Amino acid sequence: MHRLLTRASLSVAIIIGSLLTGGAAYAEPAPMVRVVLESFTAYDLEESGHDEVYVIAQYQGKARQLFPTNTGELSVARNDCIYISGDSCPAGTNHRGYYSAHKPSYTANGTLLMVALREDDIAGDDTLINVPLWPEPISETQYFREEANINGYHYTLNFRLEPSY
Ligand SMILES: [Ca+2]
Numbered sequence: 001m002h003r004l005l006t007r008a009s010l011s012v013a014i015i016i017g018s019l020l021t022g023g024a025a026y027a028e029p030a031p032m033v034r035v036v037l038e039s040f041t042a043y044d045l046e047e048s049g050h051d052e053v054y055v056i057a058q059y060q061g062k063a064r065q066l067f068p069t070n071t072g073e074l075s076v077a078r079n080d081c082i083y084i085s086g087d088s089c090p091a092g093t094n095h096r097g098y099y100s101a102h103k104p105s106y107t108a109n110g111t112l113l114m115v116a117l118r119e120d121d122i123a124g125d126d127t128l129i130n131v132p133l134w135p136e137p138i139s140e141t142q143y144f145r146e147e148a149n150i151n152g153y154h155y156t157l158n159f160r161l162e163p164s165y
């Protein structure tokens with residue numbers, strides 16, 4: 001009887017082992033996430049005439065500017081859509097392309113990561129959109145579509161998190 005049980009346990013172990021091997025064909029969740037800026041649109045400005053905007057990622061007390069890549073900020077007018085990657089600009093907006101952005105990777109361990117669209121101002125920069133994230137390991141890209149239509153301005157911000165190894 002003891003011998004039979006051992007044999008049964010062994011065959012179960014072999015079946016489980018082959019299932020695990022099959023499972024390995026799927027992508028393992030990545031230990032890091034990469035922030036990829038796609039676009040943002042200024043439907044209505046925070047100031048009159050032009051806003052001077054930039055996008056940053058904040059992680060563990062450090063800010064990394066994603067856009068523009070040469071630091072500083074970009075002057076945008078009402079209805080400008082700043083395109084970097086991903087979905088095309090909404091119909092009726094003024095498509096402004098040929099831009100690139102930094103794509104930093106962060107450890108996916110649930111630590112707070114904030115992606116923010118900000119407006120340069122002498123009296124302290126204005127945060128137009130702030131997206132708090134607590135990234136966990138992912139195996140598929142996650143898309144973020146944020147919109148702020150408050151305090152007299154109206155912006156959208158599109159970015160994605162990609163698995164990063
Ligand atoms: Ca301002």
Ligand SMILES: [Ca+2]
Pocket residue numbers: 047051052119120121122
């Ligand atoms: Ca300003």
